[in-house]
Amino acid sequence: xxxxxFIAAGLGLTLGARLAIAAPSxxxxxxxxxxxxxxxxxxxxxxxxxxxxxxxxxxxIGLETPYRAADAASVPVAIRGRLDGADGRYIKRLWLLIDxxxxxxxxxxxxxxxxxxxxxETRVRVNDYTFVRAIAETSDDKLYMTANFxxxxxxxxxxxxxxxxxxxxxxxxxxxxxxxPAQPGGAARAQVLIRHPNVTGLAMDQLTRMYxxxxxxxxxxxxxxxxxxxxxxxxFAIAENPSFRFNFRHDGAGVLVVHAEDTEDTQFEARARVDxxxxx
Amino acid sequence: xxxxxxxxxxxxxxAVVAARVSGADxxxxxxxxAAGVFVHQGQVADLAAENGGDIANIGFVVGERCVAVxxxxxxxxxxxxxxxxxxxxxxLPVCYVINxxxxxxxxxxxxxxxxxxxxxxxxxxxxxxxxxxxxxGYLRTLAHxxxxxxxxxxxxxxxxxxxxxxxxxLGGRTLALQAWPTAHTDNxxxxxxxxxxxxWTGDLLFERFIPIxxxxxRGWLAAIERLARLPAERxxxxxxxxxxxxxxxxxxxxxxxxxxxxxxxxxxxxxxxLGEVLDADDGTVAGDWALTARFHARNLSAAYTExxxxx
Numbered sequence: 001x002x003x004x005x006f007i008a009a010g011l012g013l014t015l016g017a018r019l020a021i022a023a024p025s026x027x028x029x030x031x032x033x034x035x036x037x038x039x040x041x042x043x044x045x046x047x048x049x050x051x052x053x054x055x056x057x058x059x060x061i062g063l064e065t066p067y068r069a070a071d072a073a074s075v076p077v078a079i080r081g082r083l084d085g086a087d088g089r090y091i092k093r094l095w096l097l098i099d100x101x102x103x104x105x106x107x108x109x110x111x112x113x114x115x116x117x118x119x120x121e122t123r124v125r126v127n128d129y130t131f132v133r134a135i136a137e138t139s140d141d142k143l144y145m146t147a148n149f150x151x152x153x154x155x156x157x158x159x160x161x162x163x164x165x166x167x168x169x170x171x172x173x174x175x176x177x178x179x180x181p182a183q184p185g186g187a188a189r190a191q192v193l194i195r196h197p198n199v200t201g202l203a204m205d206q207l208t209r210m211y212x213x214x215x216x217x218x219x220x221x222x223x224x225x226x227x228x229x230x231x232x233x234x235x236f237a238i239a240e241n242p243s244f245r246f247n248f249r250h251d252g253a254g255v256l257v258v259h260a261e262d263t264e265d266t267q268f269e270a271r272a273r274v275d276x277x278x279x280x
Numbered sequence: 281x282x283x284x285x286x287x288x289x290x291x292x293x294x295a296v297v298a299a300r301v302s303g304a305d306x307x308x309x310x311x312x313x314a315a316g317v318f319v320h321q322g323q324v325a326d327l328a329a330e331n332g333g334d335i336a337n338i339g340f341v342v343g344e345r346c347v348a349v350x351x352x353x354x355x356x357x358x359x360x361x362x363x364x365x366x367x368x369x370x371x372l373p374v375c376y377v378i379n380x381x382x383x384x385x386x387x388x389x390x391x392x393x394x395x396x397x398x399x400x401x402x403x404x405x406x407x408x409x410x411x412x413x414x415x416x417g418y419l420r421t422l423a424h425x426x427x428x429x430x431x432x433x434x435x436x437x438x439x440x441x442x443x444x445x446x447x448x449x450l451g452g453r454t455l456a457l458q459a460w461p462t463a464h465t466d467n468x469x470x471x472x473x474x475x476x477x478x479x480w481t482g483d484l485l486f487e488r489f490i491p492i493x494x495x496x497x498r499g500w501l502a503a504i505e506r507l508a509r510l511p512a513e514r515x516x517x518x519x520x521x522x523x524x525x526x527x528x529x530x531x532x533x534x535x536x537x538x539x540x541x542x543x544x545x546x547x548x549x550x551x552x553x554l555g556e557v558l559d560a561d562d563g564t565v566a567g568d569w570a571l572t573a574r575f576h577a578r579n580l581s582a583a584y585t586e587x588x589x590x591x
Contacts, residue, residue, distance in 0.1 A: 066558060070577035074585050076555035121553060123585075161413070162495055162582065163462045165406065175589070179551060193588065206412040206435060241585065245553065 028067050031055050034131040034147035039099045047095065047105075053135065053143040060144040061091070061118075061136040072152035074123045074239040079134040081111070081118030091118035093137040098237060100130035102202055107234035113139075114227050116187035116247035123239040125200075126152035161240055167197045174270040176258060180278030181250045188250040188278050192220070192258045193243050194268055200236040217242050217268075219261040224274075225254035250278045308361040310369075313522050314476035314514065316342040316453070318369065320353075320362060324489045324520055324570045327354065327385065332429040333422065334358055336385040336518055339480075340366050341473050343450020346375035350471050350480050351518070352389025354422060356433045359392020376448055378457065379403040379438065380482025380518065381465045382411035383494070384418040390436035402448070403438035404459040407467035411435060442469060460484065462495040463503040470507075477513030479525065487520025487529050490536070490569035493582040497541055504534045532567050539566035540576075544583040545590075554584050 032055060034040060044053070054060075062080035069075045081091045090113055096106040111118040118136065126132070133147040161167050173195035181188040194217055201214030216236040222229040229248045248256060253276045260268040272280040310318045319339040323331045333354030340349045340362070347370060352359040366374070374396040379387045381404070393399055411418075415435045422430040440446075446457040453475050460468040464483045471480040484503055486492070493500065507515075512525040523529040547557045561577050 064555065066555070070558050071581040074554070074581055076553065076558065078555060121555070123554060162586075163466045164409070164413075165466065166462065166496075170589075173589075177551075195589070203413050204416065205409075206415045207408055207437060239585075241589075243554075 028149035028151075029131075030149070031145060031147040034099075034133065034149070037099050037131055039104060040097075040131070040133070043097060043099075043104055048135075048143060051143055053145050056136075056144040056146040060138065061094070061134050061146050063132065063134040063146045063148050065132050065148045065150050067149070067151060069126055069150055069152040072126045075126050075150065075152065076121065076123050077132060078121040078245075079109075079119065079136075081136065083117070083138070089138045089140055090115070091136045092139050094118055094120065095133075095135040096122075096124075097133040097135070098124060098126060098130055099133070100128040101125070101237050102127065102200075103235050103237060105235060106237040107232050110228075110231040112228045114249055115229050116249040119247050120230065120232075121191075121243075121245035122234075123243050124237050125239055126150055128152060161197055164197060167195070167240065170195045171197065172266070172268055174258070174260075174268055176256070176270040176272045176280075178256065178272055178274060178278070178280040184276075184278070185249075185251055187247040188274070189245065189247055190222075190256055190258075190272075191243065191245040192222075192260075192270060193241060194260055195241055196262065196268075198236050198238055198240050198242060202236075215263055217260050217262050219259075220244060221259045222246065222248070222257070223259075224248045224250075224256045225252070229256075250274065252276060256280075308365050310339065310362075310365040313516070314473070314478050317473055317476055317478045317516075318342070318366070319516060319522060320365065321521070322353070322385070322519065326571060326574055327421070327425045329426055329429065332357070333385065333388075333426050336383075337516060337520075337522075338362055338386070338389065339516070340374075341450065341453070341455060341471075341478075342370050342372060343453035345449075345451025346373045348376040348378055348448060348450055348455055348471075349374055349393060350378045351380055351386040351482070352377060352392060354385045354388050354433075355426065355430045356389060356391045357429060357431070359389025361392075362389060363392050363396075373397065374399050375450065376455075377401045378448075378455075378469070378471055379407060380470070380480065381468050382407050382414065383465065383483065384414075384422065386482070386518065387411060388418070388422065388433050388435065391432070391434055394436060400440045401436060401438045402440045402442065402446070402457065404467040404469040405441040405443045407441070407469070408437050410465065410467050411437065460503050461499050463500040464491070464493070465495040468495070468503070472510070472512065477511070477525075478516060479507075479510060479512035479514070480516045481507065481518065483518035485515055485517035485529060486533055487517040487523060488570050489519035490565070490571050490575050491533050491579070492575050493537075493540075493579045497537055497579075497583045497586055501534065501537055501541070504530055504537070535566045536569065540579050540583050541587065544580060544587050548584070548588050548590075554581065557581075557584055 059082045064078040094109040131147045135145045175193040177191045179189040198216040220232040256272045258270045310320045322336040338351040442459045448455040456472040
């Protein structure tokens with residue numbers, strides 16, 4: 001396992017795969033310490049060029065991750081958009097990145113003025129001890145970042161499915177759950193689960209010495225009452241059987257539509273009729 | 281064990297009881313638990329340098345014509361130690377090396393038996409694919425956790441696969457092999473020695489060592505029901521002590537898994553997310569198990585991602 005050294009915030013802090021982090025808190029190192037990670041510096045240039053990225057001190061986004069992953073194949077991550085629209089701004093785009101994954105970009109999520117806030121929960125594969133980052137772009141084109149350190153049990157291998165035969169058999173099954181809004185017209189919450197192996201293509205078959213064809217859900221589009229709620233482009237860093245939980249504005253009865261597409265252009269769709277009370 | 285599964289390696293560092301070195305030149309205890317049935321009992325511990333990877337129960341059954349080895353340990357060195365222990369007891373050839381599933385602590389000693397003329401490596405039909413998907417990560421983990429003790433270790437794949445059942449004749453002694461629907465893993469295989477009524481359960485039974493879900497919790501609970509009805513005298517678990525059949529061990533394992541399933545089903549019914557379930561985990565489990573802090577949360581996670589698909 002490789003060890004990556006860097007200087008963080010003027011401290012001689014060494015973050016290696018097996019090294020204890022010199023931070024007493026359960027959360028471990030945070031956004032400030034994450035800035036010096038070599039991979040991030042490359043990603044930053046590639047994705048954002050010279051644009052300024054604010055360390056999120058004024059509550060634009062929050063990021064929830066476990067400090068220690070219970071199962072590196074399915075690590076829950078929540079990005080919480082915190083703008084309430086009071087200053088006329090909204091978050092129009094979120095990036096979710098995992099520094100030490102073979103493909104650090106987990107996904108890019110687009111939101112709209114009528115979305116009920118940029119808030120998304122999913123589950124990811126984490127290959128190593130790493131920073132996980134969320135970067136928000138607001139409607140006035142400013143960037144904000146927050147980062148958490150995650151210990152993925154020293155995980156090094158490409159996560160493998162527990163039961164590939166069962167996964168292949170039921171591929172394409174979709175579950176869509178809706179939680180009614182706290183008050184009428186407010187934000188309702190929905191979760192979509194898509195049965196899909198989300199094959200990374202990175203784990204060589206040791207018998208054939210061949211790499212499998214990557215096969216994963218790459219696009220999600222959600223609408224309510226024919227208006228866009230969230231569009232996402234995601235990679236195989238999303239765990240097997242992708243799960244996304246998000247908000248939508250429940251401004252009356254309508255149909256919530258989730259459309260997904262995988263890398264073989266297979267289309268998946270789920271619809272739920274929601275009544276005026278927000279129940280489906 | 282061993283859920284190095286899903287990218288998950290159990291690189292965790294755990295306190296481990298004192299070292300019994302499993303080098304080829306060190307004493308390697310093998311007990312004859314029934315006539316011709318020999319078991320080396322691994323430590324109830326996570327993989328660590330202190331135990332050299334000696335954490336699973338492995339052994340062999342001696343017939344009149346030849347010998348079958350059942351599981352081979354985490355490293356080539358452990359496999360060689362087992363072979364040396366076998367050779368101290370019999371001159372008969374080794375016809376079969378059987379792996380009860382693909383986890384690294386059960387298969388990576390296979391290479392220690394490649395020198396046996398005519399040996400066949402036997403496993404459940406889905407074992408090669410499951411091992412192959414993980415082998416690279418397993419080997420990295422072994423090198424990382426065990427260092428020099430894992431030197432030379434490599435994967436040796438089965439040459440003969442069991443779809444459902446297979447009888448192996450060792451000369452005057454028959455082993456009945458049975459492949460199971462997905463339970464602890466998707467390639468569990470049990471080995472029943474008819475002469476002594478000894479059932480090698482592989483990791484379908486954990487004793488003292490907390491059960492680890494790397495397949496299907498529902499499938500595992502179903503397998504436990506079937507195991508309980510099998511006419512065996514004794515059960516040889518993948519981890520922990522050998523027990524009489526009809527005793528408490530299967531019931532304890534069942535109680536643990538049922539508690540996990542009930543906890544997770546209740547959380548899903550309440551609308552709790554996976555993250556909320558993991559946050560709420562305070563380490564309360566049904567029964568007294570070793571390594572709970574290491575594996576219980578991952579069991580909750582595995583159970584959640586399976587059971588959320590129930591209708």
